[in-house]
Each structure stands twice: as C-alpha cells, then as structure tokens.
Amino acid sequence: MPQTPIAIVWFRQDLRLADNPALYAAAGSGATILPVFIHDDEEAGDWGPGSASRWWLRKSVTALNESLQGALRIYRGKASEILPKLARDVGADAVYWNRCVEPWRVLRDRAIKEQLQQAGIRIHTSNGSYLYDPAEVAKPDGTPYRVFTPFYRRGCKDLSPRQPLPAPKNLRLDNSSHPDGHDEKPPLPAFPWFDEAEHGWQPGEQGARDVLAQFLDTGLERYAEARDRPDIDGVSRLSPHLHFGEVSPHQVREAVLERKGKQQHDAVDKFLSELAWREFSAHLLYHWPELTHDNLQKKFDRFPWQQDENLQQAWQQGATGYPMVDAGMRQLWRTGYMHNRVRMIAASFLVKNLLQDWRVGARWFWNSLLDADLANNSASWQWVAGCGADAAPYFRIYNPVSQGRKFDPNGDYVRRYVPELATLPDKYIHCPWEAPAHVLESAGVKLGEDYPKPIVELAASRTRALDAFSSLAKKAG
DNA sequence: TTTTGAGTTGTTCGA
DNA sequence: GTCGAACAACTCAAA
Numbered sequence: 088m089p090q091t092p093i094a095i096v097w098f099r100q101d102l103r104l105a106d107n108p109a110l111y112a113a114a115g116s117g118a119t120i121l122p123v124f125i126h127d128d129e130e131a132g133d134w135g136p137g138s139a140s141r142w143w144l145r146k147s148v149t150a151l152n153e154s155l156q157g158a159l160r161i162y163r164g165k166a167s168e169i170l171p172k173l174a175r176d177v178g179a180d181a182v183y184w185n186r187c188v189e190p191w192r193v194l195r196d197r198a199i200k201e202q203l204q205q206a207g208i209r210i211h212t213s214n215g216s217y218l219y220d221p222a223e224v225a226k227p228d229g230t231p232y233r234v235f236t237p238f239y240r241r242g243c244k245d246l247s248p249r250q251p252l253p254a255p256k257n258l259r260l261d262n263s264s265h266p267d268g269h270d271e272k273p274p275l276p277a278f279p280w281f282d283e284a285e286h287g288w289q290p291g292e293q294g295a296r297d298v299l300a301q302f303l304d305t306g307l308e309r310y311a312e313a314r315d316r317p318d319i320d321g322v323s324r325l326s327p328h329l330h331f332g333e334v335s336p337h338q339v340r341e342a343v344l345e346r347k348g349k350q351q352h353d354a355v356d357k358f359l360s361e362l363a364w365r366e367f368s369a370h371l372l373y374h375w376p377e378l379t380h381d382n383l384q385k386k387f388d389r390f391p392w393q394q395d396e397n398l399q400q401a402w403q404q405g406a407t408g409y410p411m412v413d414a415g416m417r418q419l420w421r422t423g424y425m426h427n428r429v430r431m432i433a434a435s436f437l438v439k440n441l442l443q444d445w446r447v448g449a450r451w452f453w454n455s456l457l458d459a460d461l462a463n464n465s466a467s468w469q470w471v472a473g474c475g476a477d478a479a480p481y482f483r484i485y486n487p488v489s490q491g492r493k494f495d496p497n498g499d500y501v502r503r504y505v506p507e508l509a510t511l512p513d514k515y516i517h518c519p520w521e522a523p524a525h526v527l528e529s530a531g532v533k534l535g536e537d538y539p540k541p542i543v544e545l546a547a548s549r550t551r552a553l554d555a556f557s558s559l560a561k562k563a564g
Numbered sequence: 565t566t567t568t569g570a571g572t573t574g575t576t577c578g579a
Numbered sequence: 580g581t582c583g584a585a586c587a588a589c590t591c592a593a594a
Contacts (some may be wrong), residue, residue, distance in 0.1 A: 226592070234571065237592055308571090315573080364572080384590085431573065470572090482586050483574050549575085553586090561587055568594085577585085 108213035114255035150291025185215030190376035491517035
C-alpha cells in the first residue's frame with residue numbers, strides 16, 4: 088500500500104492547472120495525484136470530438152502532459168471500464184473531476200460515480216467550467232429558464248462566481264511507471280490539409296493565456312463595435328480555449344473586470360454578456376438534453392424541411408454564389424474557424440434560404456469547428472432556425488448581401504477567402520451577379536465558371552421561408 | 565389564476 | 580439617402 092493516499096484527477100474539458108477546482112481540491116487533500124485523460128469516443132456516441140476538434144484536443148492534451156511533467160496517463164476506450172479498473176489497480180482513495188453538461192457525459196459520469204462509490208472510493212466533483220452552475224440557476228418556482236435576458240439579469244444575479252484559484256503549488260505527482268496507460272498514439276490528424284501556420288492557434292494553457300492577454304491589450308476596448316466585423320479581427324478568439332478548458336470563464340471574467348474603467352465600461356459589459364450566452368447554452372443543454380437533436384419548440388416537428396444534397400454540398404463547399412456565405416464556409420473548411428457574425432449569416436442561409444434542416448448544419452459545424460461545443464452549437468443552431476428556446480421573430484432572415492455590406496464594407500473578408508473575386512470592385516463584391524458584363528470581364532470573372540451563379544434567388548427564397556414559418560402557426564397542423 | 569409586457573444579433577417598404 | 584413602421588402569433592417570466 089502507498090504511504091500517502093492516492094487521488095485520481097480525471098481531466099476532461101478542463102485542460103489546465105490554474106483555476107481547476109478538481110485539481111486544486113485533490114492537491115489540497117495532501118494525496119499523491121494521479122492525473123488521467125481518457126479518449127472516450129465509444130461512450131460519446133454521435134458526439135465524440137469532430138475532425139477539427141481532434142486536432143486541437145491532441146495538442147492540448149500533450150501540452151497538459153508537459154505541464155504535469157509527463158505524469159498524465161492517457162487512455163483510449165470506455166471511461167466506465169478504464170477508470171474503475173485503474174482506481175482498483177492503484178488503490179485510489181478518491182477520484183476528482185470537474186462536471187460537464189454533455190448529456191452522454193452526464194449519464195456516463197453518474198454511472199461511474201455510483202460504481203466507484205460502491206467500491207468505497209470517494210468521489211469529489213466540482214463546477215469548473217461555468218460561472219453559474221447550470222443546475223443551480225432556476226426561476227423562483229424552481230424550473231429552468233428558457234429566455235436569455237431573465238436568465239442573465241435575474242437567475243444569475245445573486246450567484247457570484249468564485250475568484251479564480253491558483254495553480255496548486257508543489258503538486259505531488261505519481262511518477263510510478265504505468266505501462267498500462269500512456270497510449271500516446273494520437274488520433275488521426277483531422278484536417279491534414281490545413282496549414283497550422285495560417286491560423287496561428289496555440290492549443291494549451293499557455294496559448295490560452297497569450298490569447299487572453301492579447302485580447303485585453305488590443306481587443307477589448309473596441310470589442311463592442313468590432314466584434315461584428317469579420318474583416319477586422321474584433322473578437323476575442325477565446326472560444327476553443329474556453330471549450331477545452333485551457334482557461335476558465337472565471338479567469339476571463341476576472342481579467343476583463345479589472346479593465347472596467349470608464350472607457351471600457353460598455354465593452355466589458357458587452358463581452359461579459361457574450362460569456363453569459365455560453366452559460367445560457369450550457370443551462371439549456373443541461374436541462375434539455377434533447378437539445379442536440381430535437382426541436383425545442385415541438386411545432387417545428389412539422390416544419391417542411393427540404394432534403395437536397397446538392398444544395399447542402401454547395402453550402403459546405405462555399406459554392407452558393409453568395410460571397411459572404413461562401414467566404415465563411417471556406418474560412419471554416421480551411422482554418423477550422425468562422426467569425427461569429429458570419430456563422431449566423433451562413434447558418435441562416437442554409438436553414439431559411441435553402442430550407443435545409445438545422446441538424447445538417449449543426450453536424451457540419453460540429454465536425455469542422457476547432458471550437459465545436461455541444462451546448463453552444465446545439466443552442467445556436469436552434470436559435471438560428473427559430474425552433475430554439477426563445478421565440479425569434481419569424482421574419483428574422485438574414486440577407487447575405489446587406490449583411491456583407493454592413494459588416495464587411497470593403498469586401499476585405501470576402502476577398503481573403505474568395506480570391507477569385509478579389510479584383511471585383513467594392514460595389515459588386517457582395518453581389519457579383521449584378522455586375523455589368525464589362526466589369527466582370529475586366530475583373531477576370533466568368534460567373535458560372537470561375538465563381539458560381541447564385542443557387543437560389545434571395546427574394547423568392549425569403550418568401551418561401553416566410554410561408555413555411557406561417558404554416559406552423561396554423562392551429563391543429 | 566390571470567394578465568401584462570417582453571423577447572441578441574433583421575429586412576423591406578414607403579414616406 | 581434616411582427613417583420609422585410593419586412584419587404572426589406565441590411563449591415565457593413575473594407581477
């Protein structure tokens with residue numbers, strides 16, 4: 088038997104040492120720490136990490152292992168088998184982890200907890216990943232919120248997030264050899280074609296710290312106006328770091344609040360409310376696990392989705408003939424990332440103008456986004472489709488041309504990702520089909536050859552979407 | 565229980 | 580070019 092008790096710390100979406108409540112508690116117990124990560128694709132079912140996420144995850148786990156001086160045991164397989172066996176084999180006294188909201192994890196973790204407890208092992212779980220514990224926020228009558236504003240203004244008001252915890256000092260790590268673990272074989276690289284140098288991401292806790300520092304220095308002050316502009320880098324770019332828990336929302340919140348001077352007041356509030364949307368998505372997924380696949384509003388079960396694989400493929404490939412949509416979809420394919428404003432435009436186009444089921448889009452994003460997050464992705468797609476928690480006005484249908492003119496006024500963003508249109512004048516950069524023949528010719532663009540003609544007509548497809556929505560309103564449908 | 569006010573992100577039309 | 584109004588009906592939150 089070991090001289091000191093052994094505590095397993097099970098890392099999941101909290102790949103950091105600082106402000107990690109599970110790690111902090113385990114270290115504080117005086118036990119020898121045995122850190123573990125498990126690639127559990129089997130129990131994840133349909134929602135294991137997508138292709139792009141795998142690239143990130145692999146790097147981030149490696150970075151975490153380095154911070155832990157190589158002590159991280161990395162396994163591949165069913166956590167419900169690996170963890171109890173490991174706990175038995177090493178004679179663990181306790182197992183620590185931070186809770187997640189993905190339905191498959193909630194179910195799995197509950198079963199593992201019971202199993203371990205029956206074996207006499209102490210389980211210690213924490214809320215490591217959200218400012219407001221999704222299970223704790225509730226209306227006065229005890230039921231969960233379905234609308235953002237009251238959730239944020241009321242539900243979260245009296246719950247004050249914790250101060251970030253320091254990284255534990257003098258971690259007593261288990262250094263014994265462990266031939267059974269340490270499956271270092273990385274998952275297949277997901278996006279073999281994408282150029283790592285191009286996007287400049289650095290997965291891991293240090294990378295997250297750098298991105299946050301950069302945002303505080305140069306991004307925050309203009310965040311309120313710039314966040315909607317894909318042509319200038321006005322967003323925080325924290326999303327993948329937050330998703331994998333390389334930085335906690337508590338750390339981000341605290342850092343941002345420190346900057347809440349007079350000038351940055353609005354920007355800070357705006358940014359914190361964006362962080363709160365992440366909280367709201369987690370709240371929704373926690374309370375409505377069917378969010379990933381069922382319309383939250385049941386009447387949408389009879390929405391007349393079309394199923395057209397040609398249209399879906401054109402959308403996926405960035406070949407719809409609408410530059411703003413195509414630029415976004417190509418940015419996604421090339422870099423594993425898409426600017427938030429463009430996500431809404433591209434998503435709205437698929438769901439409203441093409442009448443394709445939101446689940447088709449959600450699946451594509453899940454697979455292609457480095458920051459794919461089940462709560463954010465599911466909640467946001469339902470929001471765009473109008474079947475989500477809050478009743479979006481039925482008439483909110485984005486026009487990719489007006490959105491382009493408004494948020495990419497010089498066409499810089501389009502030109503970056505749709506280079507075949509690069510020499511087109513600003514006036515036509517968002518609507519090449521309206522350009523006179525001689526303009527197209529001098530820009531060297533043959534519509535239908537170099538760049539597609541629009542696959543649907545905007546006004547007609549908008550009317551069609553409005554009709555589809557009003558068909559839902561009819562009683563007894 | 566009933567009632568009232570409100571609901572992230574938009575577009576179009578006509579004055 | 581700018582600006583305000585219209586665009587369904589519904590659900591949720593809270594009084």
